[in-house]
Amino acid sequence: MNPIDERIVRATQGGLPLVPAPYARIAQEVGISEAEVLERLRSMLADGRIRRIGAVPNHYALGYTANAMTVWDVDDEAAGELGAAVGALPFVSHCYRRPRRLPDWPYNLFAMVHGKSKEETKVCIEEIRMLLGAACRRHDLLYSVRILKKTGLRL
Amino acid sequence: MDELDRAIVNRLQGGFPLCERPFARAALDLKIDEKTLILRIKTLLDEGVLTRFGPMYDVERMGGAFTLCAMSVPAEDFERVAALVNAHPEVAHNYERAHRFNLWFVLAASSREAIALLVEKIERETGHRVMNLPREEEYFVELRLSA
Numbered sequence: 001m002n003p004i005d006e007r008i009v010r011a012t013q014g015g016l017p018l019v020p021a022p023y024a025r026i027a028q029e030v031g032i033s034e035a036e037v038l039e040r041l042r043s044m045l046a047d048g049r050i051r052r053i054g055a056v057p058n059h060y061a062l063g064y065t066a067n068a069m070t071v072w073d074v075d076d077e078a079a080g081e082l083g084a085a086v087g088a089l090p091f092v093s094h095c096y097r098r099p100r101r102l103p104d105w106p107y108n109l110f111a112m113v114h115g116k117s118k119e120e121t122k123v124c125i126e127e128i129r130m131l132l133g134a135a136c137r138r139h140d141l142l143y144s145v146r147i148l149k150k151t152g153l154r155l
Numbered sequence: 156m157d158e159l160d161r162a163i164v165n166r167l168q169g170g171f172p173l174c175e176r177p178f179a180r181a182a183l184d185l186k187i188d189e190k191t192l193i194l195r196i197k198t199l200l201d202e203g204v205l206t207r208f209g210p211m212y213d214v215e216r217m218g219g220a221f222t223l224c225a226m227s228v229p230a231e232d233f234e235r236v237a238a239l240v241n242a243h244p245e246v247a248h249n250y251e252r253a254h255r256f257n258l259w260f261v262l263a264a265s266s267r268e269a270i271a272l273l274v275e276k277i278e279r280e281t282g283h284r285v286m287n288l289p290r291e292e293e294y295f296v297e298l299r300l301s302a
Contacts, residue, residue: 001218009212015200016209018193021175038173041210045173049216052169055196056207062164062301069252069259080292087294095294098223101286105225105256142256148249149241149260150206 004032005049008040014151016053060147064114066121069142070128071107073100078135079109085131086111091124107140118143156204159187163195164204165301214263220270221247221263222289225256226281233257236281245273256286 001009007030017025023041027034044050059067074082079097086109087095094112111128115121125141132139156164162185172180178196179189187195199205214221228236233251240260241249249260264270267289274285 009217012209013212014209015207016171018178018197018200018208020178020189020193022177023173023175034175041173044210044212047216048213051211051213053171053173053210054169054208055164055167055199055205056211057164057168058203058206061202061204083292083294096223096290097292097294098288098290101288105286105288110223140254142252142254142259145251145253145257148237148251148258149246150248151246 004030004036005040005044007031008037008044058147058150059114063116066115066118067144068113068115068121068125069144070111070113070125070139071142072109072111072128072132072139073106073137074109074132075135076108082132082135083109086128089124089127089131091115092128106138159185160195160199160204163192163199167196167208219263219265220267220289221261222270222274222287224260224262224274224277225286225288226258226283227256228258228281228283232283236283239280240277243273243277245269 008026011026011029016022019025021034023037024034027037030037041050041053045053083095083097086092091113092111093114094110096110097108098110100106100108113121113124113128115124129136129139166185167181171177174180176189178192182189182192185192196205196208200208226236237249237251237258240246240258245262245264247261247263249258251257252259262270262273264273274287278285
């Protein structure tokens with residue numbers, strides 16, 4: 001990574017300064033101009049190094065108390081197509097394919113489901129089960145009990 | 156949380172402006188002033204409604220590596236192991252989950268090699284196995300929760 005970009009990341013990974021001109025404050029910290037900070041952030045946003053800029057909410061505080069990591073054992077050949085379909089469901093926030101670790105872990109498709117009650121989450125999970133159909137051999141649910149840490153990226 | 160807080164949470168999960176006075180610009184859309192918006196965001200952070208306010212970086216696109224790890228930890232040893240795991244700055248998220256695999260955390264580091272070393276280190280420190288599950292494909296990642 002470019003060393004100036006890296007300094008910007010370090011200066012902002014904990015969050016933006018909550019002052020009227022936050023980018024000027026970062027510029028001061030990094031030792032470059034405000035215009036350059038803005039330019040570099042724009043280019044990181046454009047090429048995907050920054051996913052987005054804004055508020056990162058705590059699910060629990062917003063009432064999303066029934067957050068389940070759902071895991072599915074699906075045919076490898078179908079995983080790409082099914083992953084895209086599951087990821088497109090409105091209640092799924094993240095969807096990934098990951099390696100199996102047999103015999104402990106037979107699941108290769110992960111989808112995070114967020115609901116405001118276990119009943120709501122159950123309906124969502126049933127919808128995924130129907131969508132996957134016969135391509136899914138088994139699945140499991142891992143409800144979150146508590147957040148032990150959530151700081152985001154730290155360089 | 157009142158209506159204004161909800162509007163801030165719902166509308167500012169992305170697209171925060173890149174300009175000299177971004178809070179003033181964002182406040183305009185919310186029909187409030189800059190000072191009010193800054194104060195509200197501060198309060199939402201203090202109350203834990205928001206965990207952060209700022210850029211969300213994609214570790215892999217930044218040239219780094221990350222992975223999801225799981226551990227199966229006996230209840231009586233759980234707090235000790237969770238504290239040892241959390242002590243590493245490379246641990247971005249850590250969740251307790253109701254499952255035989257009860258500790259799930261995300262590691263972010265500069266390379267795959269650094270991740271592998273860290274996994275070994277956590278195994279040595281805690282005395283428990285770590286199941287390493289790097290993503291092979293990503294289908295969708297966009298967290299948009301409504302308040």
